[in-house]
Structures are given as structure tokens and as C-alpha cells.
Amino acid sequence: MDSLIDIDRRHVWHPFTQEATAPEPIPILSASGAVLHGVDGKEYLDLISSWWLTTHGHAHPVIAEAIARQAKKLEQVIFAGFTHEPAVNLASQLVAILPRELTRVFFSDNGSTAVEVALKMARQFYLNKGESREKFLAFDGGYHGDTVGAMSMGATTGFFEPFRPMLFSVDTIPFPETWQDDQEVEKKERESLEALDRYLDENRKDCAGVLIEPLVQGASGMRICRDGFLQKFAERVQRAGVLLICDEVMTGFGRTGAMFASEKAKINPDIICLSKGLTGGFMPLSVTVCTNTIYEGFLGASFDRAFAHGHSFTANSLSCAAALASLSLFKTENTFTKISKIEKIHQERIAPLSDSKKITKPRVKGVIAALDFVTNDPGYSSKLAPLLKEFFIKRGLLIRPLGNVLYLLPPYCISDSDLNRAWDGIDAALQEIDF
Ligand SMILES: Cc1ncc(COP(=O)(O)O)c(C=O)c1O
Missing domain, CATH: 3.90.1150.10 (Aspartate Aminotransferase, domain 1)
Known part of the structure; x- marks a missing residue:
């Protein structure tokens, strides 16, 4: 056999x-x-x-049982025009622990799509205001997933050469990676901030968003930057009126020592992307959480202003049940x-x-x-x-x-x-x- x-x-x-x-x-x-x-x-x-x-931990009984309980009750329901308790509870519990002002939760089902959602959200937010902003900025070495938008944002990782003609062009600036006893860190941070200033001077009215992995760039080699640098970085981006998008698909849920890297670095992104640890690693689920200002930018009398994006498994109830159980464990354990x-x-x-x-x-x-x-x-x-x-x-x-x-x-x-x-x-x- x-x-x-x-x-x-x-x-x-x-x-x-x-x-x-x-x-x-x-x-x-x-x-x-x-x-x-x-x-x-x-x-x-x-x-x-x-x-x-x-x-x-793998096969944690509290999460396993929460999924089994939910599976016997409601496994999935279309999330357009319908809602359910696990998704609503999860949204409100996430909002309670996320950096302030992040209040609207959009569900999808993996890290790459959480990033795609953020990019599309940023682009249409400005478009709905009458501004056609086509540019995005990222750090050199940023990795954001394997779908086309996410690959475009992460092209400098070098993972995506065969797909280059499919990608849209993205501007990048140097990431001031650092380590123990690094003597050059201040110089690298200064150069990165100078590059940001130059970029924002020229492009602030054309740039829809700056996408970063806060504190740690994962796939490009667990490259770390300092909290203080990120604060200066975020302050410049937001002062220029450009949306700051934090991809916390990897750093979220405790990896950097705080629940979120943005919390640890004391920055307040306009949009955050979460996945991976969201369900304790049990089920595919992701969220893109934005400010109320962004959400309200999509309201209006016609469908044209609405966010025409969704996935079949949006807010799957088993995944939401797993995420709720995982959040509860942070306290009980x-x-x-x-x-x-x-x-x-x-x-x-x-x-x-x-x-x-x-x-x-x-x-x-x-x-x-x-x-x-x-x-x-x-x-x-x-x-x-x-x-x-x-x-x-x-x-x-x-x-x-x-x-x-x-x-x-x-x-x-x-x-x-x-x-x-x-x-x-x-x-x-x-x-x-x-x-
Ligand atoms: C920072 C970051 N963003 C996005 C992704 C993509 O997530 P997924 O593999 O769930 O699509 C990853 C995956 O490693 C990641 O580390």
C-alpha cells in the first residue's frame, strides 16, 4: 500500500x-x-x-472546544446583510485592546488579504473625497504577503521576480535595521527620516498610504528597528495627511512583548492588519481595522461609495470563536x-x-x-x-x-x-x- x-x-x-x-x-x-x-x-x-x-500552544483544549461548540451551532453564514455573535463580540473585543481610534473591523481570511483590503481601503478613501491618490510607500525589505498588491508592496524582498510585470510600482525608503551594540543606528535612522521627508515633500498629495511592519520585519530576516524611530516616522506620515498602515500580521498578539507592536512603539496607525496569531493559530482569519474617519468616508446614498470587497469566508464563525477563545487565554493564562x-x-x-x-x-x-x-x-x-x-x-x-x-x-x-x-x-x- x-x-x-x-x-x-x-x-x-x-x-x-x-x-x-x-x-x-x-x-x-x-x-x-x-x-x-x-x-x-x-x-x-x-x-x-x-x-x-x-x-x-498547539491543540489548546480551550480553543479546540470553542471551535467544536460553535461548529454545532453555526458554522458559516453570508456576512453581507447578515451578522452573528462571534463576529460582533470579536470586533468589539479587538477594538477595546487596539490602539485608540481603530474602531471599524473589516474581516477577511489571511494576512495577504488583510493587506489587500488596507490598500484598497486607503485608495478608495481618498477617491471618495475627490482625490485620486495612486502612490504607496513601503520600507525596503518589507514583506506583506503573496497576493498581487501585497507582493507589489514587498517587491524589495526579492521573492517575487517572476511576477514583476504583474506588480504595480511602489516607492520605498531604507529601513534602519539595528541589533545589539549597533554603533550606526542613529545615522541609519537619520537617513531614513530624511528620505521620508523628501518623499513626503514631493508626494504628500499623491500618496494614499505608507505600509510598514512595525518594529520587526519578519520574512526579510527578523530585522528590528527602534521604538523612538517609529514614533518620529509615524508622526511625519500622519502630519503630512497620509494614512499610516501597520501590517501586524506577524507582530500582533504578543510577539514583540506587547499585544501589538504599535502599542509597544506608542504609535497610532490609521489602519492595522492582523491575522496569524488572531485565532491562536487555529483557523484562517484576518481583520483590517480602521478609524471611524475612514469608515465614514465610504458612507453615502449610492453603492459607488461603498467598499466593494469581500470573501466567501468573511468572518467565518468558527474562526471568530477560535479568536475569542484565544483572547480570553491571554488573561486566564x-x-x-x-x-x-x-x-x-x-x-x-x-x-x-x-x-x-x-x-x-x-x-x-x-x-x-x-x-x-x-x-x-x-x-x-x-x-x-x-x-x-x-x-x-x-x-x-x-x-x-x-x-x-x-x-x-x-x-x-x-x-x-x-x-x-x-x-x-x-x-x-x-x-x-x-x-
Ligand atoms: C508581515 C506579514 N504580512 C502579511 C503576511 C501574509 O500573510 P498570509 O501568509 O496569511 O497571507 C505575512 C506572512 O508571513 C507577514 O509576515
Whole structure:
């Protein structure tokens, strides 16, 4: 009889994978807490929260039961002309914890579409006011998803070369990435703000929005910037009358040490995009939340002013039930105490590595710890990445480097000893792998 892998190899196409050279996918049977259980009985400690999704832990019973309860009551209903309690409760609970003024919740079902919604919302908001603003600004290295608008905004990541003719043109400015003991940070921040000033001077009346990943750029290598810089940045954008859009698809729900990176950086975006950790990593769901001023810009007597956007699964009630259960766990499980503990362990374990000649740019922000391996082929397609991945998998550690950038982003339920085991693995990689 064909094995699961045989059938997978015959019929399945995996994302972000070179199927010709990648090792066989690992069949997973179940998961609990921070651990994935393979069908062959092997265990893998999930140190990347399964693509930055899992928050409280895999198969958390409170979230699992909330989904099951909801499934027996109402699994899905068209969200145009109808509404339901899980969506309404979730919207009001999100508004209560989001930065002030973000009061209108538009649902979709993944991070990329949350970004598409934000771009279209910004464009039509100005159009409804009689202003045809066609430009958008982003940071170099920003990643916002794989749909066409999101790819356009993230073109500088280099992931989207085959699709370049499909993308619209987006202006970018330098991202002042920093790390521990970085001596150049002020210069980089000054240059970035000067580039922003020049851009806004020329384009303030044509630019519909500035889209940023606040505090941490995820996919381009867990690149971190400072809170104070973001405050100056946000202040300039909003003073110029341009909408500030925060893509918190990755940073939302505790990753940077506060519920939202915007809260941590003390900025108030006009639009925020959330997904991934929104449902604790259980169900596909996203929201694009905007100010009342933006919402009111779409009101009027004719449909022309309305936001003609929607997805079949908009505000799926199972996903909303999962998100509500996940939010409740932040309180009942003292999640932010766990997050602080993870950050402390990261800081203790990364500190001694900063003397190593094999790594650069050690950095920690909330539960995210990252460092760059020094190699002669840096970047996403570095040959080091598959080597490291295999090295860790053999040790039962799911760590998936972004090229030569190695990072940890564990679920909040991880135990101190498991987290230390991951760091021991990194120490071993530095000693044992030749690069
Ligand atoms: C910051 C950011 N925005 C958007 C996305 C796209 O989300 P999705 O993969 O759910 O479409 C991602 C995914 O990694 C992300 O990190």
C-alpha cells in the first residue's frame, strides 16, 4: 500500500518549497503545547510557531472546544446583510485592546488579504473625497504577503521576480535595521527620516498610504528597528495627511512583548492588519481595522461609495470563536508573564554568542530572537539554510532559518527547559557546522 509520503509526493504541491530538491515532508499526526508529534513517533519542538501562528500552544483544549461548540451551532453564514455573535463580540473585543481610534473591523481570511483590503481601503478613501491618490510607500525589505498588491508592496524582498510585470510600482525608503551594540543606528535612522521627508515633500498629495511592519520585519530576516524611530516616522506620515498602515500580521498578539507592536512603539496607525496569531493559530482569519474617519468616508446614498470587497469566508464563525477563545487565554493564562520569561531567556542565551566570529547582529524583541550566520552567500537562498534546517530537525528542533538568518519565535507555552534546549542546539550548530 502507498504510504502517506508516496501519495503526498504524487499529488501535493507544498508552499515556498523547491519540490525537486527539498527533503521529504515530515508527516505529523498530532501536536500539543510546543511539540509536534510525527506519525513515526518522533517529536519536534516547534520553535517557529508553525509559520508564526501558534500562540498559546498547539491543540489548546480551550480553543479546540470553542471551535467544536460553535461548529454545532453555526458554522458559516453570508456576512453581507447578515451578522452573528462571534463576529460582533470579536470586533468589539479587538477594538477595546487596539490602539485608540481603530474602531471599524473589516474581516477577511489571511494576512495577504488583510493587506489587500488596507490598500484598497486607503485608495478608495481618498477617491471618495475627490482625490485620486495612486502612490504607496513601503520600507525596503518589507514583506506583506503573496497576493498581487501585497507582493507589489514587498517587491524589495526579492521573492517575487517572476511576477514583476504583474506588480504595480511602489516607492520605498531604507529601513534602519539595528541589533545589539549597533554603533550606526542613529545615522541609519537619520537617513531614513530624511528620505521620508523628501518623499513626503514631493508626494504628500499623491500618496494614499505608507505600509510598514512595525518594529520587526519578519520574512526579510527578523530585522528590528527602534521604538523612538517609529514614533518620529509615524508622526511625519500622519502630519503630512497620509494614512499610516501597520501590517501586524506577524507582530500582533504578543510577539514583540506587547499585544501589538504599535502599542509597544506608542504609535497610532490609521489602519492595522492582523491575522496569524488572531485565532491562536487555529483557523484562517484576518481583520483590517480602521478609524471611524475612514469608515465614514465610504458612507453615502449610492453603492459607488461603498467598499466593494469581500470573501466567501468573511468572518467565518468558527474562526471568530477560535479568536475569542484565544483572547480570553491571554488573561486566564497570564500570557504576558510567559512572554517576558521567554524574552529574558533569549537575552541570557544570546549575550555570550555576540563574541562569536561566526555570527553577527544578535537581536531580541519580545519572543523573537535572531542572529545572522556569517557566510559568503548571505540572503534567502544561502546554502547554509538547508544545512541548518537538517541539523536542527535531526535534533528534534523545528527551526527554519530565513537564509543565513537564524531565529526563534516559539509559542508562549514553551517551557524554560525546552527553550534552553533550542539554544543548546544553536550553540551546537555553531560548533559543529563548518561554514
Ligand atoms: C508581515 C506579514 N504580512 C502579511 C503576511 C501574509 O500573510 P498570509 O501568509 O496569511 O497571507 C505575512 C506572512 O508571513 C507577514 O509576515
